Amino acid sequence: MTRRAIGVASLLLTAFMAGLLSVVLLAQVPPAGTRIVNSAAATYYFEGRRYRVVSNEAEVYVLPVYGISITPDGTESAPGMIQDLPPGATASFPYLLTNTGNADDRYSLTTVVGTHTFAPGDIHIVWDKNGNGLPDPGEPAITQTPLLKMGESIPLLVVYDVPVSARTGDYAFVDLQGISVADATKTDVQNVHEAVVTEAAAIRLTKSAIPVQVAWGGVVTWHIAGKNIGALTAHGVTTLVDGTPVTGIAVGDDIPAYADGNRYVAGSLSGVPVGTPMWSTDGGVTWTATEPSDPDTVNAIGYLFPDMEPGQEFSLTYKMRVKSPAGLLINEASAAYDSGGGNVRTVKANGSVFILNPDPVIGPWTYPLGDAPGDTYTSDSGLVMTRTDDLTETPYAYAGDTADFVNTIRNVGNITQPINVSLDPSTNLPAGYVVTFSYYGGGPLSDTNGDGIPDVGTVLPGQDVNIMVNVHVPLDAELGDNSGDHWNAVIRIAGAADPHLSDLTTDRIDEIRGYWRLHKQVDRDTARYGDLLTYTMTFKNASQYPIDNAQITDRLDHGLQQPEFITNGVINNENGAGSITVSASYSQTDHSITWDVTSPGGIVPPGFKGTLIVKARVVIEESELEHKLPVPMVRNFFSAIGDVTPPGGTTRHLFQVSNRVA
Known part of the structure; x- marks a missing residue:
């Protein structure tokens, strides 16, 4: 290879790499007319609970910006391309023109012959429709491009004849120049090539x-x-x-x-x-x-x-x-x-x-490709989240609390489009769970394109969007790990341009834990007026934390007479050693029984399970019943409340169950 050939190779490679880079950078420009919706949110803690407030939405519409790029670049001192051509040959130099603006545009094209020792003949610009670098039959000569969309490119050829009278060593420099039709201030010049005559x-x-x-x-x-x-x-x-x-x-x-x-x-x-x-x-x-x-x-x-x-x-x-x-x-x-x-x-x-590639992808926070290495982070609410491959999981969440996951969406394709977010049918959360989507650090997702599905708005090629997935666990949620299947919210995203192209990621709660677990049963399903009913109520601290200032309440139906027996005093732990002391009191005003835990601190230790018994008779006449329709019945409400101090601060938890006898 000659020294000159080495230089030409370097110039060609540099010029085309620069052209490729301009296309990649272009993908980050929002298209004209894009609606950008933004809102602010604040998170704060009060009495140990996390609260989130969201502002109103602000809208911005993107105005058109026009641009043009022609590659390869070149000057007479450093031409972008060099060809050896014999006398009488047809020169054909390939170029690529790209719309670097954010709106549709056309471009006017001209050629300028610079320094030369032979005059190019019949110089014209050809739309190289098949991109093979040669002018083929049916490929038109043009002076203006067709309408190009944002980021779209068109292959061009500068074609001319080398005179038969040209001699070895003759040369000509030619520059392909373009100008935006929509904005004449946007031009691209200095795309010079050199033709050299050889025999x-x-x-x-x-x-x-x-x-x-x-x-x-x-x-x-x-x-x-x-x-x-x-x-x-x-x-x-x-x-x-x-x-x-x-x-x-x-x-x-x-x-x-x-x-x-x-x-x-x-x-x-x-x-x-x-x-x-x-x-x-x-x-x-x-x-x-x-x-x-x-x-x-x-x-x-x-x-x-x-x-x-x-x-x-x-x-x-x-x-x-x-x-x-x-x-x-x-x-x-x-x-x-x-x-x-x-x-x-x-x-x-x-x-x-x-x-x-129009596909969007979603994965754990900062790992939209689903290639998380198994690292951890702490969520806003204090939960430890582990990211592995396409899974985000937390070891536990408590009944009544919310697990806050963060996922990252990326548009890995080359189509600018809204990306919809929904809960996939493979989700195994039972009824009562509530899953909501919001921007991480912002407000809830809305339907920006009117297709009836919440989305994150218009996402540019290569752009990342972080969303928060809040999984609210109901108070009466089943505890445990769901027989090893865990509790999975499977998040589905799809580009609005083609909803069939979708991706999934899983946000998992390994185990549901509870604070209070209550159960109440009565010794019969039906009773006659005046019958004595025996209610057996069990309570358990199902959490790993002590419950302070504990208080247990049983509100009796007015169809029951004043209780004849109420458990009072020492309650033994049915799950092991230890006991607590309760003080029972009956209120005629609301017909309720309250057990205050009088042990030091009013504490019910983790795992403690106890039993309370109440005996009361049904009223003598139907007119004294509280519930007469659809059938005469009595209903009781059994509840427990107390303070729990997990990471994030002290919270007061209430849990309630009920039953009825006809």
Whole structure:
């Protein structure tokens, strides 16, 4: 390779990488007309409970901003592309124009001939619809692009004739320039290329993708074609293959974005005319003529073609499975040859494919791809959350409390769209649980696009949105770990553009624990007027914390007479050693019995279970009943209250059960 060829390769690579970067940055711009909804929220603690207040919503609509990018860039001192061309040849220089604004736009196109020693003839701009780098029949000459959406690109060719009178060493610099139709202040100039006249061999190389748009996970076929458009035979160069020197016109192509997961498809490399296929697993440092048994290790392919007489052509194809991020993927191939007299030349060609991926993803907080490593964080309410893969779990939550999970949504695709949030049917939370969604640090989610499903608003490609998932556990929730299945809120997200493309993450409570657990039973289901009923009431501190200032109450139905017996004094622990002392009192005003725990501190220890008994007779006449319809009955309400001090502060917990006798 000559020093000049090395410089050209560097310029081409730099220019196209810059073009790719501009597309990636563009994806962060909100489209014109986007409705951005914002609200503020404050969290505070009062008497040990966490409270959250939310402000009103503020709306902002994004105005149009226009922009244009043409790549590769170049100046006369550092042209973006250089081609060797014989006298009488047709020059064809590929460019890519991208709408870098946030609104639809068209662009006017012109060419400016700079310093030159030959005058390009019939210069025009072609819409390269198939992206193969050559003007084909049916591809129109244009002076203005069609309407391009935000982030959309169009491949262009600057095409002209080299006069037959041109001599070796003649040159011409040409600049492709563009201007926004919507905003004439937005232009792109200094996209200069150079055409150099040669009467030696000259390989023109092109590269294209089939199809030009491919879904993530799909397969694209790269097609690389070359033609000797020069006046002399193009000879091969020497390449070491399996350690042995082999001569041929050497075409090489790295698997683009190999580090991002793109992979060569086994058995797909072929060339015409037949030559020597080559594979590399070290980026082209060494080559082998035997395809590796594991195609995933192939990160570059090559082919050695025989000498090419003037006008002769060659081509190679290979397939690649696409796993790199969504967006425009630009790839560069090269061909090295001897143009005559031992002068080794290298020509390069760029091809591009647009990778489609509208899928949004959701995962644990800061791990939207579902690749959490098993680390922990503490939630706003003090719960310890563990993030593993696509699961966020807390070891326990208490009945009556709320578990506050945080999930991260990411738009990994290249479509700007609202993303809906809902509870997936695979959720196993029983009736009584309430799950709500809100912005983390903001207000509740709303339906911004009117499809009837709450969403996080418009999400840009690559943008992350954090949401809070509040799982409220009812007071009467079943305790335990749900027979090992745990308590799972499965969160489903889907892009509004295609609701079938969805993703799930799981927010799990391993175990439901309780503070008070109460049970009340009566010795019969039916009774006659004047019958004596015996109520047996058990209470338990089901938490791991002592309950202070405990008080237990049984409100009797007015269909019962004044109690004849009430448990009073020492209550033994049915779950082990120890006891507590209660003082019972009866109030005629509200017909209730209250047991105050008179042990020091009024404490019911963790795990303590005790039994209280009340005996009372049914009233003598129906007219004295409190509940007469639909059938005469008596109802009792049994409740317990006390102070619990887990992490986050002291809270007072009330629990109540009831029963009835007809």
